[in-house]
Amino acid sequence: MTVPTFADVMWSAQRVLRPLLGMPNAQHSMTDFTAVTYREGCHQLTYLAPKQQELCARSERVLPSVGHGARMGIDECQYQFRMSRWNCTTFGNTTSVFGGVLAAKSREAAYVYAISAAGVAYAITRACSRGDLTDCSCDNRVRTRKPKGNWQWGGCSEDIHFGEKFSREFVDVKESRDTGEGLMNLHNNEAGRRSIRSLMQRVCKCHGMSGSCSVRVCWRKLPQFRQVGDSLAARFEGASHVKVVEKKRRRIKKLRAVSRDLKQPNKTDLVYLEESPDYCERNET
Numbered sequence: 001m002t003v004p005t006f007a008d009v010m011w012s013a014q015r016v017l018r019p020l021l022g023m024p025n026a027q028h029s030m031t032d033f034t035a036v037t038y039r040e041g042c043h044q045l046t047y048l049a050p051k052q053q054e055l056c057a058r059s060e061r062v063l064p065s066v067g068h069g070a071r072m073g074i075d076e077c078q079y080q081f082r083m084s085r086w087n088c089t090t091f092g093n094t095t096s097v098f099g100g101v102l103a104a105k106s107r108e109a110a111y112v113y114a115i116s117a118a119g120v121a122y123a124i125t126r127a128c129s130r131g132d133l134t135d136c137s138c139d140n141r142v143r144t145r146k147p148k149g150n151w152q153w154g155g156c157s158e159d160i161h162f163g164e165k166f167s168r169e170f171v172d173v174k175e176s177r178d179t180g181e182g183l184m185n186l187h188n189n190e191a192g193r194r195s196i197r198s199l200m201q202r203v204c205k206c207h208g209m210s211g212s213c214s215v216r217v218c219w220r221k222l223p224q225f226r227q228v229g230d231s232l233a234a235r236f237e238g239a240s241h242v243k244v245v246e247k248k249r250r251r252i253k254k255l256r257a258v259s260r261d262l263k264q265p266n267k268t269d270l271v272y273l274e275e276s277p278d279y280c281e282r283n284e285t
Helices: 008-015 037-042 051-058 061-078 108-132 140-144 160-176 182-198 225-237
Strands: 201-206 215-221 240-247 252-257
Touching: 037 051, 037 061, 051 061, 051 160, 061 108, 061 240, 108 160, 108 182, 160 182, 160 201, 182 240, 182 252
Parallel strands: none
Antiparallel strands: 201 215, 240 252
């Protein structure tokens, strides 16, 4: 039996949970469900891991936000590869959203995992700043940092740290560090999340009499998701071909470049275990 990937789970969440979550074309609104019935419903979703069910049960807005993030990732993937042999095609009527692409452990799979994890982190962070989720709000930690220059922290800084943490707990839960594929997926998930953090923007607004700008108030804001997609597309071109090595003493498996002559991948690089298939020839499998 094939274990569903994260992308498959998210696709199913959007399609199967429409009536429960009040998503577009739903037959019910969220007002039809109490918090109790919603929590019970989350724990009845057997295709979610126990940790995912727990996160789902925190709020009726969790899975819609996760589903929105997954959709953002798919849309961005299809935009970035619209002129390529492989154009991030999805298959809504099969058991695997991306067909057999993810099974290849290729650089295409690396991008899919990275942009999907980034999409969830992004959507959850935005939901926090909008007040859609009860477990989070604005990032007040930035106000403890002493600004350099004639400005001060204020406003609502978007809490990318919470978004990253949630994405890590929800997206990574089914991956194993005991397999090469699991290590690859976990690495690329983290690279996707880190790409957002590196692109966070500082936005400022002037305050003062008659436009004097005597005080500048600044806050941190998410970048446009297209910037995240562009950044990961550049990483795709320079993705690192890796292999699994095991440290004998601790028996801990790690990913290393296939050759000592190649640069070892860092935490923001995309990595892959297998070369990409030829997308011009029909693959009967």
